Amino acid sequence: MVREQVSLPPFQVLVDEHWRDVARLARALAGAVDGDDVAQRAWEKAFAAYPKLTSAKNLRSWLLTITARCATDLHRARRPQTPLEDAPPVTVAGPDAADWPDPDLWKAVNELPERQRFAVTLKYVGDLDHHGVAAALDTTPAASRRLVSDALATLRTKFGEDHE
């Protein structure tokens, strides 16, 4: 029963500290309808994988990466024949304008190419740096920078100079 592995904090600490971040990111990536399911699935996957982790560093980033992958899995399951990079934007169940902040921005983000949408959401909703975004998207920090930069350029064009 005695374990001799990397010293990981109790899983409850991760839940207490990060469940809102996971929930917010899941909703931003998967929409109001599927977001809660994506978050729940992410926690189940994290719980299953936790004892085998070899490092206790960047646990928040690890959780958000799992969340992003669960959201990706959901999209791929709905569009199994199309590679992610070439895919047109998936219509994510939209926010209810009455209770969702900034529905115009949500709509604009939702219309971005999928990789850009994930990158910009991970960067700003998940508050990850480009290393964290890159890890979640299986790419490089430089590619993450480009994706976010392209996404912001598109959004700025849509929203005009006021948002520079």
Next chain:
Amino acid sequence: MNDLEARLTRLGGPEFKPPVMPDGDVSYALHDTPIGTMLLATAAGKVVASSFGDEETMTNRLARTISPRVLRQPARLDDVRRQLDEYLAGRRHTFDLSVDLTLATPFQRLVLTDLPAHTSYGRTTTYGELAGEIHRPKAARAVGTALGANPLCVVLPCHRVIGANGALTGYAGGLDAKRFLLNLESKS
């Protein structure tokens, strides 16, 4: 961060549902009692902790020693909490619980395992007598140290062990708690 970036950080909405977690390898609850808040924990159906230690220290110890999948799941401790409440109300004299001394050292296990047999409800013994019971007659001080770090306070009744001169000497939950427990047992 400009306005657009600030707006992006708020996408997702404010109302979230907390996750529903599966059973932890270790489940724990913080339980308020007349002698203070106790952290109770079970693993594989056995009680592994009944402690006055603080939540952070105890859960880290459980994570290190048993499994990092430690979750706060009070419902899994319902039976332990009920028995503890009954005991502290004077309605129960013994616990019907399986215990696991994983958190104890080998010497602590030697001291604690048969503690309920070496003491009985309402009766005290001394550190020296207990040392004799486990065939370590010169180890009274070490016995005291082992009892002081009892991971299963109240469930394994280290409060029934006192100094040879009758002094309460010490208790993880404080001397007031020890006094409460001995008074409770003497009245019932």
